[in-house]
Amino acid sequence: MKKQRHITILGGGPAGLAVGYYARKKGMPFTIYEAGGRTGGNSVTLNVEDFFFDSGAHRFHDKNAEMTEEIKGLLGADLKRIDIPSKIYDDGKFIRFPLSSMDLLKNLGPRTFVKAAGEVLRSHLTPGDGGEDFKSFALRAYGNTVAGRFLLNYSEKLWGATCDRLSAGIAGKRLEGLDLKSFVIDSIFGSRGEARHLEGSFFYPEGGIGTISERLAEVCAEENIRLSSKITKILHNHTRIQGVEINHVDSVDTDEVASTLPLDFFLGIMDPPPPEEIVCLARGLRYRNVVLVAFFLDKESITDAATVYFPDFRIPFTRVYEPKNRNVSMSPLGRTSLIAEIPCQEDDDLWTMGDDELIGLVKPWLVDINWVKEKDIIGATVSRLDHAYPILEMGFEDKLRRINAFLEGFGNLRLSGRNGRFVYSWIHDMMAFGKEIVAGY
Numbered sequence: 001m002k003k004q005r006h007i008t009i010l011g012g013g014p015a016g017l018a019v020g021y022y023a024r025k026k027g028m029p030f031t032i033y034e035a036g037g038r039t040g041g042n043s044v045t046l047n048v049e050d051f052f053f054d055s056g057a058h059r060f061h062d063k064n065a066e067m068t069e070e071i072k073g074l075l076g077a078d079l080k081r082i083d084i085p086s087k088i089y090d091d092g093k094f095i096r097f098p099l100s101s102m103d104l105l106k107n108l109g110p111r112t113f114v115k116a117a118g119e120v121l122r123s124h125l126t127p128g129d130g131g132e133d134f135k136s137f138a139l140r141a142y143g144n145t146v147a148g149r150f151l152l153n154y155s156e157k158l159w160g161a162t163c164d165r166l167s168a169g170i171a172g173k174r175l176e177g178l179d180l181k182s183f184v185i186d187s188i189f190g191s192r193g194e195a196r197h198l199e200g201s202f203f204y205p206e207g208g209i210g211t212i213s214e215r216l217a218e219v220c221a222e223e224n225i226r227l228s229s230k231i232t233k234i235l236h237n238h239t240r241i242q243g244v245e246i247n248h249v250d251s252v253d254t255d256e257v258a259s260t261l262p263l264d265f266f267l268g269i270m271d272p273p274p275p276e277e278i279v280c281l282a283r284g285l286r287y288r289n290v291v292l293v294a295f296f297l298d299k300e301s302i303t304d305a306a307t308v309y310f311p312d313f314r315i316p317f318t319r320v321y322e323p324k325n326r327n328v329s330m331s332p333l334g335r336t337s338l339i340a341e342i343p344c345q346e347d348d349d350l351w352t353m354g355d356d357e358l359i360g361l362v363k364p365w366l367v368d369i370n371w372v373k374e375k376d377i378i379g380a381t382v383s384r385l386d387h388a389y390p391i392l393e394m395g396f397e398d399k400l401r402r403i404n405a406f407l408e409g410f411g412n413l414r415l416s417g418r419n420g421r422f423v424y425s426w427i428h429d430m431m432a433f434g435k436e437i438v439a440g441y
């Protein structure tokens, strides 16, 4: 009888858990190795006393019907549809997201509104050429007013690179969430527009986004998950991954391997090392980190938005969310919280700055925009997310293609994950990657 193959899964974030989940469904044996003390990676719900908040402003997007059904099956009644718009903080005003025509007119004024709408609608008709940078793309697709006012500065803050250095194609994927063009079209044509307001409608689990990771881990089962098990070496014979080293001490032989480790890290611990050309390409892949600064408040409510975006460069954070607006159980009765996201690089001062300093950096802005008073703040904390997302700089596709061509030479290796595949992707994508990998065995 043919021996059943075993999958060694590297990393216990949503991507690794999804591979385990589908392997379990198929009855394939597997082991997940996770460096940290818990599974869930960058998709967890954190907790300080009675306050809960996610590792970043997460929502489950209804963009892949099959994966939505899978998560509905996994969470049952605990997965709720949420309909709540976001906002953009623009020059002292909050602009509703999706925009209503009244709101847009009120905030931009009639002249700017007509100018912006005209540019946006005209740009719709302008064909684009492939391979352009994000700045050219945004100006071409959204017009000078909308791109200049909302997109370019926000994107530069978020990605930490000037927009002419960012790739249009995939940085553009982020805009599906912003979808300004359809908001403008809708604000003019009302329900006749073709807008899909992903920003305002999504799924969210009771207890926070981490519930998805927790349920996946439950299906994977404790006996198949090794926590505090950092992969420190990838042992190979140039055509197969033969084993992995754990915590610099133990090694295990491998049969099938599914890696969700950041691609540059994976290549960096290969033994023997990859050719110098591949090592150089891997060094050219950069990732963005995110610092979360959470404030716990003795106030019933602050905003009526899912997320508030801050394109203004003077403000250190890119967005703020109020967890309670996703699910009331995220804050104790009569109280709420605000979580600010600060994207940064590993070598930025912001990444190494002390907690008190970070809290002191964010707080004055929350006071300045009249959200909180000093006396409302009953606590604050800082969390740091490393490898929050890959930075999709111009030319990254070519680097990735050459790295992937090298790794395809390993017959028993599959890649998954946001950083493992170096693709800007979401929880439903992690599920789809897991399904596709297991179906291939």
Ligand SMILES: Cc1cc2nc3c(=O)[nH]c(=O)nc-3n(C[C@H](O)[C@H](O)[C@H](O)COP(=O)(O)OP(=O)(O)OC[C@H]3O[C@@H](n4cnc5c(N)ncnc54)[C@H](O)[C@@H]3O)c2cc1C
Binding pocket: 010, 011, 012, 013, 014, 015, 016, 033, 034, 035, 036, 039, 040, 041, 042, 043, 055, 056, 057, 058, 059, 060, 061, 229, 230, 231, 232, 260, 261, 262, 290, 341, 385, 387, 388, 389, 416, 417, 418, 419, 420, 425, 426, 427, 428, 430
């Ligand atoms: C701020 C923010 C907001 C987001 N918002 C959304 C959203 O609204 N909707 C959505 O669908 N997605 C969202 N995402 C994306 C989502 O969180 C990611 O797609 C998802 O976490 C990626 O899963 P992953 O398993 O690929 O990587 P990760 O979550 O990064 O998990 C990787 C895991 O591998 C482990 N690991 C790393 N190195 C090693 C090693 N050497 N050995 C063993 N284990 C290792 C890590 O500890 C980690 O647990 C957001 C992400 C961020 C950061």
